[in-house]
Amino acid sequence: MRAVVSSLQRGYKSAPVFFRGQLVESQDTPERLEAFIAVALEMGLDLIEPPVVVDPLLKSVHEPGYLEFLTEAPGRWPQMMPGVTSLMPNIYPTRHFPARLPQHYLGQAGYYLGDMVSPLTAQTWGAALGSASSAAHAASLVLSGEPVAYALCRPSGHHAHADMGQGFCFLNNAAIAAIVGRTRHARVAVIDVDVHHGNGTQHIFYDRDDVFFTSLHSDPEMTYPFFTGHADEVGSGKGEGFNLNLPLKIGSGDTDYLCALDIAIERIRRFDAGFLVVSLGLDAHESDILGSLNVTSEGFVEIARRLAALRLPTVLVQEGGYTVSQVGNALRAVLSVFAATVK
Ligand SMILES: [Zn+2]
Numbered sequence: 001m002r003a004v005v006s007s008l009q010r011g012y013k014s015a016p017v018f019f020r021g022q023l024v025e026s027q028d029t030p031e032r033l034e035a036f037i038a039v040a041l042e043m044g045l046d047l048i049e050p051p052v053v054v055d056p057l058l059k060s061v062h063e064p065g066y067l068e069f070l071t072e073a074p075g076r077w078p079q080m081m082p083g084v085t086s087l088m089p090n091i092y093p094t095r096h097f098p099a100r101l102p103q104h105y106l107g108q109a110g111y112y113l114g115d116m117v118s119p120l121t122a123q124t125w126g127a128a129l130g131s132a133s134s135a136a137h138a139a140s141l142v143l144s145g146e147p148v149a150y151a152l153c154r155p156s157g158h159h160a161h162a163d164m165g166q167g168f169c170f171l172n173n174a175a176i177a178a179i180v181g182r183t184r185h186a187r188v189a190v191i192d193v194d195v196h197h198g199n200g201t202q203h204i205f206y207d208r209d210d211v212f213f214t215s216l217h218s219d220p221e222m223t224y225p226f227f228t229g230h231a232d233e234v235g236s237g238k239g240e241g242f243n244l245n246l247p248l249k250i251g252s253g254d255t256d257y258l259c260a261l262d263i264a265i266e267r268i269r270r271f272d273a274g275f276l277v278v279s280l281g282l283d284a285h286e287s288d289i290l291g292s293l294n295v296t297s298e299g300f301v302e303i304a305r306r307l308a309a310l311r312l313p314t315v316l317v318q319e320g321g322y323t324v325s326q327v328g329n330a331l332r333a334v335l336s337v338f339a340a341t342v343k
Contacts, residue, residue, distance in 0.1 A: 001339045003040040004048045004138045005152040008130025009033060012123050012155070014168070015086035018116035026117065027290055027322045028168040033154040036318055039328045040152065043335050050137030052129060053176065057136060061175045061204060063163040065101070069112045070170060074122045077105050088119040114159075114166030115225075124155075128170035131155050135173035135317050139180035142275070142313045148338045151177065153318040158198035158279045159225065166200065167225060174279045174317045175204045178211050181315070185274035186210065189312075191264055192217070193303060194281020194319040195291040197229025197245065201279065207239040212271040214244040214264040216257065218284075218292040222250050242271070250292045254299035257284065258306070265306055276312040282321030282330040290322045300330045304337035314338070 010033065014026035040047060058067060077087045089110035093099045101111050113120070131153040138151035151173065158174055159167030174190055181188040190205070192198035192215040205211040220229035235243035244267055246260040268276070283291040285300065295303070307314070316338065321327040 001045050001148055001150065001335075001342050002048050002141060002146065003045040003150040003152055004050050004134040004141070005033070005037060006050050006130030006133045008052075008126045009134070009154055012127030015088070015119040015121050017119060018088070026168065028155065029324065031324045032321065032327065033152065035324050035327050036152045036154070036331060039331045039335065040150065043332065043339060045150065045335070045339070048137070050133040053133040053136040057176060057179065058132065058171065060179050061162060061172055066112055066163040069108055070120065070125050070128070070165070073105050073108065074120045074124060080105060086119040086121050088116055089113050112164055114161070114164045118165045118168055118170070124170060128155050131157065132171040132173050132176050135177040135315070136180055138317070139177035139277070139315045142315050143180065143184050147342050148314045148316065150316040150335065151318060156281075156319040157317070158192055158194060158201050158281070158319050159196070160200040161203045164200075167196065169200060172200050172204060174198070174277050174319070175201050177277045177315045177317055178205070181275035181277065182210065187212070187271055187273045188275045188277065189214070189268045189271055189273035190277045190279060191268065191307070192279035192281070192319070193284060194279055195284040195288065195293050196224055196281065196320060198279050199225050199228040202228065202233065202243055205239065206235055206243060207237040209238045209242050212242045212244075212268065212273060214246065214267060216246045216248065216260050216264060218250055219247045223292055248293060251294055253286075253294040254296055254302065257293065257295050257299060258302055261303060261306055265310065268310060273312060276307070276310060276314045278307060278314060278316050279319045280316045280334065281319035282327050285321070285326065285330040287323050287326035287329070288321065290320065297329045297333045300333035301337055304334040308337055308341045
């Protein structure tokens with residue numbers, strides 16, 4: 001089993017973020033990626049450097065204007081604001097504003113960045129591009145016959161919309177992996193087990209019937225991203241019936257989680273997917289500093305067993321997981337199951 005990580009991702013450090021009313025260091029630390037790499041190496045996975053993802057693939061998921069903003073703004077912003085290296089919005093086109101794109105970068109930041117934990121710096125684009133490249137290449141490996149591959153994505157991707165970064169995410173790695181899968185498979189399923197709703201992925205595929213999206217997450221009434229992730233979001237137009245949200249009560253443990261997982265898996269079976277992308281957040285683990293569920297390491301083993309039992313070509317795309325000292329436990333649990341299936 002191979003693991004993919006780009007050297008572009010190494011060392012990326014977020015600027016400080018505005019979190020729960022205070023400016024603090026981001027919880028998305030470079031040490032997270034090093035922890036994922038350490039587990040992959042410890043488990044004997046081959047680490048591969050991916051080629052940089054090509055523009056047409058990026059543009060099949062993301063809008064050109066947004067990509068231009070991500071690449072241009074971090075360089076131009078310090079010219080407008082000498083000494084300021086981080087671009088973070090303080091106003092957004094919320095529900096009483098028309099969604100129009102202003103010329104000023106601060107206005108554009110409000111248009112293209114959905115919160116205050118996703119600041120742009122000169123480092124952001126390279127890291128996001130590297131992360132997307134890891135996902136795309138892992139998906140290519142699976143298309144070329146490997147039963148499973150692990151993309152060590154950081155920054156994460158599942159909160160990134162076609163035209164908006166959010167929640168530490170800028171490019172939607174899982175969506176990119178799904179689009180790669182779609183080049184050979186008529187139906188692709190994406191299951192998101194991160195503790196937070198995969199709102200970006202949902203939005204990208206919301207009106208499509210060829211990509212089924214399902215997310216298990218902590219109740220959005222009480223959990224980021226708050227405004228999406230409810231059970232009544234089922235898709236729209238052609239996509240109606242191809243989006244399944246399974247919100248769980250805060251504090252839910254293995255039993256409730258696995259019940260919800262069985263519902264998601266049954267729907268993936270009925271959808272008759274030929275290719276599976278797992279948005280592998282580890283922050284539903286009981287130890288996670290940003291999590292609000294209580295899934296144990298044994299629970300993660302069972303999650304992986306049930307997903308592996310689908311026997312689909314599978315790409316594991318790393319998403320959240322923030323307690324660096326503990327994150328290896330959940331990852332080890334998942335990788336051990338999938339590594340055993342490919343022996
Ligand atoms: Zn998360």
